[in-house]
Amino acid sequence: MKRIEAVNDFVVKFANVNGSGSASANELFAKSFLRMGIPVSPRNIFPSNIQGLPTWYEVRVTEKGYLGRRGGVDLMVQMNAQTWDQDLKEIEPGGYLFYDNTKPLPKSKFRDDVHAIGMPLTEICNASYTDARERQLMKNIIYVGALAGMMGLEPEAIAELIGEQYKGKDKLLKPNLNALQMGLNYAREHLKDALGLKARRANAVGDRIFVDGNSAAALGCVYGGATVCAWYPITPSSSLAEAFAAYCRRLRTDKDTGRAKYAILQAEDELASIGIVVGAGWNGARAFTATSGPGISLMTEFIGLAYFAEIPVTIIDVQRGGPSTGMPTRTQQSDVLACAYASHGDTKHVLLFPEDPYECFEFSALALDLADRLQTPVFVMTDLDIGMNQRLSRPFAWDDSRRYDRGKVMTAEDLEAGREFARYLDVDGDGIPWRTLPGTHPTRGAYFPRGTSRNPYAVYSEAGPDYVYNMQRLLKKHEFAKTLVPKPVLTPARAPARFGAIYYGSTSPAMHEALDLLADRGIYVNALRVRAFPFQDEIRDFVRSHHKVFVVEQNRDAQLKTLLVNEAGIEAASLVPVLHYDGTPITARFITREIAEAVARLNVRPLVRREEKAA
Amino acid sequence: MTYLAKPKLHHPSLQKNRLGYTRRDYEGKVSTLCAGCGHDSISAALIQAFWELAIEPHRVAKLSGIGCSSKTPDYFLGNSHGFNSVHGRMPSVLTGAALANRDLIYLGVSGDGDSASIGLGQFAHAMRRGVNMTYILENNGVYGLTKGQFSATADQGSKSKRGAVNTDSPVDAVSLALIMGATFVARSFSGDKRQLVPLVKAAIAHPGAAFIDVISPCVAFNNHPGSTKSYDYVREHNEAVNRLDFWPSREAITVDYDEGDTVEVVQHDGSVLRLRKLEPDYDPTDRIAALARVARAAEKGEVLTGLIYLKPDAEDLHAHLNTVETPLNRLAESDLCPGAAVLERINAALR
Numbered sequence: 001m002k003r004i005e006a007v008n009d010f011v012v013k014f015a016n017v018n019g020s021g022s023a024s025a026n027e028l029f030a031k032s033f034l035r036m037g038i039p040v041s042p043r044n045i046f047p048s049n050i051q052g053l054p055t056w057y058e059v060r061v062t063e064k065g066y067l068g069r070r071g072g073v074d075l076m077v078q079m080n081a082q083t084w085d086q087d088l089k090e091i092e093p094g095g096y097l098f099y100d101n102t103k104p105l106p107k108s109k110f111r112d113d114v115h116a117i118g119m120p121l122t123e124i125c126n127a128s129y130t131d132a133r134e135r136q137l138m139k140n141i142i143y144v145g146a147l148a149g150m151m152g153l154e155p156e157a158i159a160e161l162i163g164e165q166y167k168g169k170d171k172l173l174k175p176n177l178n179a180l181q182m183g184l185n186y187a188r189e190h191l192k193d194a195l196g197l198k199a200r201r202a203n204a205v206g207d208r209i210f211v212d213g214n215s216a217a218a219l220g221c222v223y224g225g226a227t228v229c230a231w232y233p234i235t236p237s238s239s240l241a242e243a244f245a246a247y248c249r250r251l252r253t254d255k256d257t258g259r260a261k262y263a264i265l266q267a268e269d270e271l272a273s274i275g276i277v278v279g280a281g282w283n284g285a286r287a288f289t290a291t292s293g294p295g296i297s298l299m300t301e302f303i304g305l306a307y308f309a310e311i312p313v314t315i316i317d318v319q320r321g322g323p324s325t326g327m328p329t330r331t332q333q334s335d336v337l338a339c340a341y342a343s344h345g346d347t348k349h350v351l352l353f354p355e356d357p358y359e360c361f362e363f364s365a366l367a368l369d370l371a372d373r374l375q376t377p378v379f380v381m382t383d384l385d386i387g388m389n390q391r392l393s394r395p396f397a398w399d400d401s402r403r404y405d406r407g408k409v410m411t412a413e414d415l416e417a418g419r420e421f422a423r424y425l426d427v428d429g430d431g432i433p434w435r436t437l438p439g440t441h442p443t444r445g446a447y448f449p450r451g452t453s454r455n456p457y458a459v460y461s462e463a464g465p466d467y468v469y470n471m472q473r474l475l476k477k478h479e480f481a482k483t484l485v486p487k488p489v490l491t492p493a494r495a496p497a498r499f500g501a502i503y504y505g506s507t508s509p510a511m512h513e514a515l516d517l518l519a520d521r522g523i524y525v526n527a528l529r530v531r532a533f534p535f536q537d538e539i540r541d542f543v544r545s546h547h548k549v550f551v552v553e554q555n556r557d558a559q560l561k562t563l564l565v566n567e568a569g570i571e572a573a574s575l576v577p578v579l580h581y582d583g584t585p586i587t588a589r590f591i592t593r594e595i596a597e598a599v600a601r602l603n604v605r606p607l608v609r610r611e612e613k614a615a
Numbered sequence: 616m617t618y619l620a621k622p623k624l625h626h627p628s629l630q631k632n633r634l635g636y637t638r639r640d641y642e643g644k645v646s647t648l649c650a651g652c653g654h655d656s657i658s659a660a661l662i663q664a665f666w667e668l669a670i671e672p673h674r675v676a677k678l679s680g681i682g683c684s685s686k687t688p689d690y691f692l693g694n695s696h697g698f699n700s701v702h703g704r705m706p707s708v709l710t711g712a713a714l715a716n717r718d719l720i721y722l723g724v725s726g727d728g729d730s731a732s733i734g735l736g737q738f739a740h741a742m743r744r745g746v747n748m749t750y751i752l753e754n755n756g757v758y759g760l761t762k763g764q765f766s767a768t769a770d771q772g773s774k775s776k777r778g779a780v781n782t783d784s785p786v787d788a789v790s791l792a793l794i795m796g797a798t799f800v801a802r803s804f805s806g807d808k809r810q811l812v813p814l815v816k817a818a819i820a821h822p823g824a825a826f827i828d829v830i831s832p833c834v835a836f837n838n839h840p841g842s843t844k845s846y847d848y849v850r851e852h853n854e855a856v857n858r859l860d861f862w863p864s865r866e867a868i869t870v871d872y873d874e875g876d877t878v879e880v881v882q883h884d885g886s887v888l889r890l891r892k893l894e895p896d897y898d899p900t901d902r903i904a905a906l907a908r909v910a911r912a913a914e915k916g917e918v919l920t921g922l923i924y925l926k927p928d929a930e931d932l933h934a935h936l937n938t939v940e941t942p943l944n945r946l947a948e949s950d951l952c953p954g955a956a957v958l959e960r961i962n963a964a965l966r
């Protein structure tokens with residue numbers, strides 16, 4: 001029988017029962033590789049159900065640092081009888097099934113082309129522990145120990161991690177270390193050479209950090225100076241607001257008084273959460289909300305008001321799939337159009353597309369600046385894949401000389417000095433008017449904002465020319481935003497390329513791997529990562545300088561492509577959509593296959609690899 | 616029945632308050648509402664109350680939803696910032712504004728459609744949270760702005776101008792506010808300035824969620840026989856539980872009372888509420904009794920007015936959140952940004 005043999009390059013998937021305490025053991029497993037200098041990319045796959053139901057954790061071990069989902073499973077750690085049959089199918093031929101063989105299982109439960117590795121986990125636990133919960137929890141650590149033994153993970157690295165986790169909690173530290181050792185011993189004695197997947201110390205992690213995008217975005221909001229957060233629980237965004245609360249307690253509690261330099265409200269719904277953010281933004285506090293697609297739907301009326309009344313608002317949309325519950329706890333990039341044009345009337349909004357936790361941090365802080373500068377809603381478009389999975393990412397960076405851009409706010413001194421205040425007049429030529437905050441001056445600068453029915457002086461007006469002036473100014477402001485939002489990032493192919501690819505957000509790691517795989521096949525593609533809307537001219541120029549450009553996204557309707565055609569003056573015919581939308585994160589294998597097939601269809605002979613020619 | 620005086624040239628009173636402001640300084644643009652609209656009278660009462668309290672107009676933020684009532688903030692306190700937000704959502708916008716700057720005085724103006732129909736949820740939740748605000752519900756039982764449809768406060772059996780009868784039972788905003796935890800609940804009538812002005816003053820001084828349901832007839836769509844929100848109906852059925860006199864502090868009290876028939880309540884900020892009892896047994900600090908009395912009044916078709924409930928030791932949302940004294944919108948980078956060194960430590964912990 002074939003046997004998959006691999007060093008530092010394989011996929012392990014854990015099938016667990018939700019609520020069994022497996023999450024921290026699995027994370028321990030993933031982190032042990034990092035301590036050995038080997039990059040990993042884990043992903044949670046969990047249905048919306050809370051208790052007693054299946055959950056999976058997939059760890060891609062990748063010395064090359066490909067952090068996208070690979071697809072396929074080399075080792076299945078099967079700890080949930082309910083999903084046995086389905087899990088068994090997923091294993092690659094020649095792969096491995098690690099399972100609890102306390103109770104014998106019929107032959108029909110196995111596959112001829114998969115190596116079964118049994119270990120009597122329940123028996124060992126029952127013999128060592130009496131408490132039911134302890135049996136459950138220690139079982140997880142024991143299997144981590146066994147896996148470590150089989151793979152050659154350094155026990156010191158794992159012990160170090162356990163030590164950090166239970167620092168100061170000796171009561172827990174010891175039993176965990178013992179359990180780990182039990183697993184290690186068992187593997188050494190009984191499972192020698194059972195597994196062809198090995199870990200070998202490398203030096204490929206560097207100074208990178210391991211963090212989920214929601215925590216990163218939350219921290220970005222702390223650094224970016226957000227003081228008001230209003231939210232309504234919705235997966236996959238809830239952990240962002242919760243992380244903001246945790247960071248604020250730590251970093252924003254006044255040392256002398258113990259009082260909070262922030263306000264967080266769990267509102268009654270998303271209408272209220274966005275309303276609170278709008279009110280705070282109007283009143284000069286940096287405010288944000290975190291939500292997902294259904295929340296965006298509920299917020300749209302307010303988003304329009306904020307656009308027209310010109311209120312700074314930051315919205316972090318952790319995208320998921322579609323409405324209702326179930327599938328929605330899977331990942332997608334399917335709110336692009338909903339956010340770009342959210343609300344009634346003619347509206348267009350600024351969108352930022354972070355690719356990883358580093359940019360979640362960066363763009364969340366930036367969004368707060370942009371919202372103040374542009375006096376408009378700004379969306380940070382992340383998704384479940386980045387938001388709820390820990391990802392290796394560049395360390396967060398902050399320049400202490402950086403100052404918040406509070407935008408055009410007239411002060412009491414300005415007003416006192418007789419500076420003219422016209423709330424909706426374009427005085428600087430960038431379409432952005434000046435604003436005053438409530439309570440600034442006893443007699444100057446007050447105004448009564450409402451939707452659009454007003455002239456540049458904020459006086460009620462239903463006159464056509466006033467409306468048109470305002471709409472044109474808003475357009476100018478949107479145009480000006482191009483100069484402020486992050487520029488696209490080009491990854492040139494190793495050889496001249498007729499094809500281009502545009503991608504964004506969480507597709508990034510899979511795309512980079514796909515570019516390598518394609519190049520290996522002689523298909524060269526220049527890749528442009530779009531980081532924001534409105535689109536800069538570079539994006540249009542990129543498309544024009546290629547025969548065809550693939551637009552790779554994780555939704556059904558090619559939403560970014562639609563936006564490119566609508567807003568960047570790009571011919572639809574020059575764009576070829578590559579779409580992945582089954583709720584799982586996009587993979588390099590998928591992108592490679594789609595692009596390779598499309599290239600073949602487009603009837604173009606792949607360029608011969610330059611290196612090959614040279615050789 | 617409007618007593619909003621205009622034009623400005625003929626203003627009857629140029630008397631100055633403690634700050635040297637005349638009532639004119641508390642006015643806004645000329646109202647565009649129908650002549651006789653109850654809402655204009657409420658605007659006048661608000662002007663009077665703010666003037667009497669000698670609050671600097673620019674220290675007030677006035678927020679509203681959508682409706683004829685919600686337009687009125689344009690017609691008073693012209694030097695205050697205002698926000699005509701979206702239909703039914705004033706409470707959330709005001710909540711956010713109040714979080715951003717705890718130093719301003721927040722006035723929310725809404726209609727019955729705005730607060731009891733589309734915005735019932737936000738109204739209830741703002742009361743629950745104890746947002747420090749004065750919430751004025753200008754209640755006419757109809758949608759004025761969209762031309763006379765019944766709102767959710769229309770009484771069961773009341774007749775529309777066209778003769779249609781409302782069959783749904785009404786939302787009683789006062790009961791709801793009581794249940795939801797509002798710490799100051801009153802009802803008044805736009806046509807009773809003597810009652811309304813002191814209630815508004817006490818509500819402004821109240822350090823928590825203060826709600827006043829003001830019956831405010833719509834002369835265009837709901838002032839006919841068969842309506843329970845018409846001037847005539849309210850005058851005939853008005854049952855006041857008490858009469859309020861409000862004093863910003865004990866030192867300011869200028870009138871002597873017979874001890875027997877008054878109750879005195881002192882609020883957090885030292886302001887004094889003297890209530891002349893019209894119903895000898897009515898205790899406005901007893902929430903359960905208040906709820907029962909309101910329910911009985913509704914049963915009898917009475918319009919129960921006065922200070923219905925007050926929690927003297929009320930707390931507000933900022934107290935619940937334990938926020939710093941400095942308004943959040945005034946905190947600078949040094950307060951808000953933990954800086955690069957701390958970030959380096961965070962990075963280290965994530966390796």
Ligand SMILES: Cc1ncc(C[n+]2csc(CCOP(=O)(O)OP(=O)(O)O)c2C)c(N)n1
Pocket residue numbers: 681682683684685702725726727728729730753755757758759760761766
């Ligand atoms: C989302 C939304 N739906 C409907 C409307 C239309 N609308 C405007 S005002 C109003 C009712 C206002 O009634 P009320 O709050 O009682 O104010 P009034 O005019 O009676 O003072 C409605 C339904 C709107 N502005 N927004």
Ligand code: SF4
Pocket residue numbers: 647648649651652653654683684755759760832833834835836
């Ligand atoms: S329609 Fe009714 S509520 Fe509106 S202004 Fe006229 S009287 Fe007032």
Ligand SMILES: [Mg+2]
Pocket residue numbers: 682726727728753754755756757758759766
């Ligand atoms: Mg009404």
